Amino acid sequence: MSVTVPSQGSMFLGAYRMAASLKDCVALVHGPSGCHFGPNFFEVLTNNLSSNATISAMRERSVVYGGIENLEKAISLTRKHYKNKRIIVLSSHVPSIIGDDLEFVDADVYFDCGGFQPMWQGMEAFLEKLGDFIFENEYKMSEPTSANLVNLIGFQRDVVSAEEDLEELKRILSSSKVKVTVNVIPDSLEKLKYARYASLNVVFGYGVKLARRMERELGIPYIVTDYPYGVEGMKKFIEKFSEYYEFEYAINDRIFSEIHEKLKRYRNNLPLFYDVPVCVAGDLPKISGLSKFLECELGMNVELAFATSSAMEKFDFDATCTKFVESYDEFIEEIKDTDIKVLFGTDGERKIMNNAIVFAFPSFTRMSYVPYIGKGTLNLISDIYERIMGWI
Amino acid sequence: MDLTSKFYSNILKQATQYGIDCKVYGAICAISEIKNAVPLVHGPEGCAYYPRFFPTDAIRMKLLGEKNHPPIYSTAMTEPHVIYGGEKRLEDAILELDRREKPDLIAVIGSCVPAIIGDDLEEVVSRVRNKISAAIVTTPSSGYDDDRAEREYIDDFAKNTLNAWNGKNKEELKFGIERCGRLDAMYSLVEQLTKDVGYKVENSVNIDTFGRLHYYEDLKGEIVEIKTILNRIGIKVNTVFPGCSVADIKKMPAAELNFMRRSENAAKFMQKKYDMDYLFDPLCVRYAGLEGIERFYMDIATKFNLEGDAEEVLSKEKSALEEKLRRIRELLRDKTFSLVLVPMTISLEYLKLLEFIGLKIKALFINTEWLERFGTKKRYTNEIANEFRMLANKLGVEEVFINLDAFEEVKKAKARAVDLALVDTLSEDEERTMLYEHNGIKAISPSLYGYSPYRISYAMITRLGEGIVRKIGNRLPRRKLLFFEHAVDGWRFPCLKDTLHCRICWEEMMQIWRG
16 A cells, blocks of 8 residues: 555654653654644643653754754753753654764754654654663662562553553552552653662553563563453453562452442443444554453443554454554544444544544543543443433 | 634644644645645655644635545655655555545645655656546645745744835735745645636636634635625636635636735746736735725726726625614723734734724733744834834824733723723633633633634624624623633743743744744
């Protein structure tokens, strides 16, 4: 296929998303203005407190004479306004092609993401690059591994409800017999220095290469997981987790009994969910987790699962029709032939069904302060119920 | 209330606080304003990914009645295309797109990558032109090659604003961006789609319209009104461009006159190739305000020796307007108003128009934050503000304040007990209106009532008057808005103090962009 409607951004966007999530850094986009406008658009609209990127604003003369002069000016300006933040230069296509040499530029991190790979590979590659900060400490391996530190790698923090989901995840993990402390990657460059002391890496779809490297060089084991939506999803996640940490089942019960108890109040509504055809679109780690919950626990039928972007791990979900289409218009064609009642997806899917439940990147068209995972399962169920009622 | 327009305006406003789009998006918008046209972005996938999430072009929505963008296609260039060239890829993409989607027009939008590696888009397009059913154009849109960034552009704008108020004529007002994504695309459409049709439609004119991001304005209403009045005078509108079909563009040379509001290059091209005269007014200097509307019709009519007919028609239009305004003026007789505006070319005529409707402006707040945000030098904004103060005083505005912060401004308006505050700051009108009402002063933004001083429309004047009357008559509920529970900067209103450094950094970054 030589013409497509892109369903995901480029490698550059993937790197940008991870870099902009580092709270003690600023991403400086080295490229023309448009390379910054798109990612910044998603960032600012998703979190009004976050505009964590600047731009070297390359023009024609930069293409002719090189863009270093612009970049240096932009670095100086960024340092002036973003006090005490480290600068990550993300190089887009233009400087990569013209061969700007950034070796001597005064930035803390330089990452060439002017490649032509898809977004998820940019996330992978940037997270792998963060490994340099984990390994730069020369007395590596000399420190004892902390028995209760877990790295959560690749958790997408620029998606609606991400912080609430993360809090919930931390709450659940802290219920284990050995109290678990969580180190999230990406969070800050500063916190990366603790990553080496973890006894387990949990990879949420992206960051597999980093986890492999940490296993190879530091002996830290890793598990790769999709997003653990629902009770069963979380139980499975805990089961995997329990291979490395002791988790009391009594605690497990305590975590979920609240959900079951509250659900009783509307229990008789649950048959309404049964057999209802739905579609799930988004990145693979998210649609995998959500599809399993919808089918397994609510009895809905995922008629179409569309992976806007892939991942190294394929997970083990088996929706009727899982698509890794090259072009978004193929997905549009597919969905036309279905009788979907509830659509879960990204901002893009709102144009197909304006009451779509937005849960994956990009997600600036939804406001939420509640989680969807853990006890947030109840929020998810109530949101789905609202959509079903929309058909009545 | 049109919530889609509200949403689109809102998200654009947020995004442009810290960023500026590139030529590819401008070109995509221009192409999306043509019926059943599809943009094909020749470049990496990322360039065509983001625009899918940006607001749909307002002209597309209002003139073509389309809710969403057209699908934005990409040739999805990868490393091999960079090494060996992407022309074959582009050719295959065009052929596939034509076969698969059967559009009326394929517009090839070249992004940075093919521009650097030297893909010859024009050659590819001419090679495939006879192999496809769709019409085809190509437009150069590498993001780094953008006239909007030129320092002269922003300075010229300031100088021309002063000139406009001082009554300079068209020849002395040298202005017009020609190499931004949108105008490059418009020029490409005219250059590559039109050809001599072999006939002329007597007394006919093409009307160039604009407003890709003008969600609140009644773009369609303006065109309908222009067509109706011109028709009464005896002049036929041949094509409204854009917001039209490919066939409409192709027949543009059949008109005798072009009225251009954006691309003078396109007008010059048609003048040279098809011997078409043109009128051009990019800053809306000649055709702003009540006199401007009349001048617009008279200028066109003069080209066809129909001045007498025009005078007669316009006389009736003005009488009808006076009649509609009579009741409005009566209701507004004892009311007082404040107005905050960014001084622009149309501002003086705007002020006169408000007076014509019957508004007594008690306090005028001149605010140049918007101009400075986009890089106008302080010495120009000072000059503009001072000049406008003088002109406003001459028009009888009692008190004029320059560059108060938003909170000071509201205090001043409150102290003067104005009945209604008019807010016209180009981008943050809703938030400012909220601030007024939060402080117990009724406020409206004329643009939210579909009025724009840049539009050539009698109906919009009436609508504005009616909106003002309605607003004054409505109760103002007690407001204690959550929106103002956070610390906000009064100058860069309503920027959160938490993110003020990002905003200031971006403004200074614009200087790097401008070189």
